[in-house]
Amino acid sequence: MKQLAGYDLHTHSTASDGSLEPEALVREAYAAGVRCLALTDHDTLAGLSRARQAASELDGMHFIDGVELTCLWNGRVIHLLGLGIDPDFAGFGGYMEQLNNLRNERAEEIARKLVKKGLPDLLADARSNAGQGQIGRPHFAQAMVERRLVLTPQQAFDNWLGQGKVGDVKACWPTLESAVGLVKQAGGFAVIAHPTKYNFTFTRLRALVDDLLAAGGDGVEVSYPGVTPNHLRDLLLLAKRKVLSVSAGSDFHSPEQRWTALGRFPPFSAAAHLLRSLLPECTEEWWYDAVANA
Numbered sequence: 001m002k003q004l005a006g007y008d009l010h011t012h013s014t015a016s017d018g019s020l021e022p023e024a025l026v027r028e029a030y031a032a033g034v035r036c037l038a039l040t041d042h043d044t045l046a047g048l049s050r051a052r053q054a055a056s057e058l059d060g061m062h063f064i065d066g067v068e069l070t071c072l073w074n075g076r077v078i079h080l081l082g083l084g085i086d087p088d089f090a091g092f093g094g095y096m097e098q099l100n101n102l103r104n105e106r107a108e109e110i111a112r113k114l115v116k117k118g119l120p121d122l123l124a125d126a127r128s129n130a131g132q133g134q135i136g137r138p139h140f141a142q143a144m145v146e147r148r149l150v151l152t153p154q155q156a157f158d159n160w161l162g163q164g165k166v167g168d169v170k171a172c173w174p175t176l177e178s179a180v181g182l183v184k185q186a187g188g189f190a191v192i193a194h195p196t197k198y199n200f201t202f203t204r205l206r207a208l209v210d211d212l213l214a215a216g217g218d219g220v221e222v223s224y225p226g227v228t229p230n231h232l233r234d235l236l237l238l239a240k241r242k243v244l245s246v247s248a249g250s251d252f253h254s255p256e257q258r259w260t261a262l263g264r265f266p267p268f269s270a271a272a273h274l275l276r277s278l279l280p281e282c283t284e285e286w287w288y289d290a291v292a293n294a
């Protein structure tokens with residue numbers, strides 16, 4: 001069985017919480033054997049033009065404009081991938097500005113809450129770690145490691161920032177419906193990211209998928225690091241029953257995260273692969289391997 005899929009439809013750069021600049025991400029992906037790459041930064045399109053330019057300089061590299069939108073569904077935070085979007089769609093302007101404001105306000109609130117628990121004020125450090133990019137909890141995790149408050153970013157999430165912890169500050173993210181609407185208006189495909197990472201039962205997941213479809217959405221991510229063979233099988237079945245497209249990606253953030261690598265996720269093939277819609281003209285072997293009837 002091949003180690004690499006030849007494509008990767010879920011990755012991050014310094015435009016959000018990734019550690020590689022968009023150009024470096026594209027080159028690393030290419031070096032790893034990826035020939036179709038989507039950049040899907042959290043709540044920003046800022047890295048796309050640089051990544052697309054870098055990809056255009058590499059022979060046989062296909063680039064997909066993407067985004068990972070934070071949104072709310074029944075009071076729970078969901079990540080929605082928009083793949084194959086037109087980044088110049090005018091509706092992105094106000095929407096992204098709103099997300100940027102929400103993230104900045106939330107960062108201030110995270111810092112305040114941590115101070116109340118006796119930690120130093122980490123806002124300036126987190127902002128500096130975010131640089132020009134969209135600020136998020138990983139930038140606080142990094143600040144905690146740098147100040148030796150914790151040993152690893154994972155420990156920062158386990159103790160302070162993860163689900164239910166003091167730094168897990170709620171924000172009024174846009175609804176799933178509006179995120180799907182935006183992606184569709186921008187000509188993209190709307191895909192639920194890493195469905196098993198929300199700690200939902202499959203009954204709840206089916207309800208989420210029903211609401212995705214009702215909003216005009218397209219598919220689910222079925223393969224990503226951490227998905228179990230059983231979950232991969234169940235997600236493929238769910239997609240088949242609901243007539244959804246399927247997608248996959250590494251959710252790559254940094255070479256330091258040794259459990260992820262560009263182009264690497266559990267292998268599978270599916271007739272309803274989103275690659276069919278994203279690259280309809282493709283004739284390359286990896287593409288056929290991915291979209292073949294399973």
Ligand code: AMP
Nearest residue numbers: 017042135136137138153154157162253
């Ligand atoms: P935010 O978008 O600011 O809410 O941060 C979410 C990001 O933090 C995710 O995209 C991951 O990169 C990272 N993250 C979330 N939960 C964890 C966790 N439990 N451990 C490590 N990283 C996490």
Ligand code: MN
Nearest residue numbers: 012017042253
């Ligand atoms: Mn992230």
Ligand code: MN
Nearest residue numbers: 068079193194
């Ligand atoms: Mn995510």
Ligand code: MN
Nearest residue numbers: 010012068251
């Ligand atoms: Mn992601």
